[in-house]
Amino acid sequence: MPPLDDIGAEQFHRYFDDKVVSVRAATTDVQPPSFTSLHTSIRHFQPVTVEVITAVRALPDKSCALDPLPTVHLKAVVDVIAPFPTELFNRSLSNGAVPEVFKAAYITPLLKKSDMDPEDVRSFRPISNLSVVSKLLERLVASQLLEYLDRSGLLPRLQSAYRACHSTETAVLKVLSDILLAIDAGDLSALVLLDLSTAFDTVVQRLETSYGLSGSVLQWFQTYLVGRRQYV
Numbered sequence: 001m002p003p004l005d006d007i008g009a010e011q012f013h014r015y016f017d018d019k020v021v022s023v024r025a026a027t028t029d030v031q032p033p034s035f036t037s038l039h040t041s042i043r044h045f046q047p048v049t050v051e052v053i054t055a056v057r058a059l060p061d062k063s064c065a066l067d068p069l070p071t072v073h074l075k076a077v078v079d080v081i082a083p084f085p086t087e088l089f090n091r092s093l094s095n096g097a098v099p100e101v102f103k104a105a106y107i108t109p110l111l112k113k114s115d116m117d118p119e120d121v122r123s124f125r126p127i128s129n130l131s132v133v134s135k136l137l138e139r140l141v142a143s144q145l146l147e148y149l150d151r152s153g154l155l156p157r158l159q160s161a162y163r164a165c166h167s168t169e170t171a172v173l174k175v176l177s178d179i180l181l182a183i184d185a186g187d188l189s190a191l192v193l194l195d196l197s198t199a200f201d202t203v204v205q206r207l208e209t210s211y212g213l214s215g216s217v218l219q220w221f222q223t224y225l226v227g228r229r230q231y232v
Contacts, residue, residue: 007121009232012109015121016230024201033202035209042148043215045093048140052086053078055139059132071132089137096219102134103228128230141220154211200225 056078059071092098109124116123130138146162149155155163160171175191182189204222207213213221 007119011121012107012124012126013230013232015124016107016126016232033205035206037209038154038212040152040154041212041214042145042217045141045144045217045220047090047093048086051140051143052089052136053082055136055143056082058139059136067129067131069132074132085133085136089140092137093141093220094216096216096223098137098220098224100227102131102137103224105130105228105230107230107232109232126230126232149211152212 056074059075061072061075088099105128108127108129109121110127111118111123112125113123142162146155158171158174160166160168160174179189179191203225204218207221208218
């Protein structure tokens, strides 16, 4: 491999692209997944209003270096310009379409571990940064989706990811508690970890069948996941 200074953006881009292609090629012959059907559904998003201002103020004070609208500037003028992103977001939600410009990610290669070879592209992971306006729309959608899932009792009781008051700590505490209880009972414990390589390829079908998304809500997620672009 060439020295780090000579590793170009094109090499990183090709490497990150090829990783996805290789995973899909390795799983082309697997059986299609099966899902449990659901009888509850959500067809339309609720229009957003003042929550746009609240969501902007809750954004962390950090932005991608190439973001045309840094978070700190957006916060400074949100009370004045709020009607414009609100109109844009409501059109996206009602039409079930994500603007193409919201789906362009700026990729930063980050060394996985400090002791890995910095002259090898395989030592890096891609950190994807979207524009702050794109992330803002994502937060508004996530809020409505999580509210629906919680109201419908569709969140697994032991899920720790993407939930308020849950984290990796709650997951570790649950595992540790189960192990200690098993030891106290004189039993043996075994921990099995599973990493799903192509889980994202089944997202739309799972959202429709197992979580009841339909109409413009499902269409929004379909357009969110396709036609995405990245540059390094």
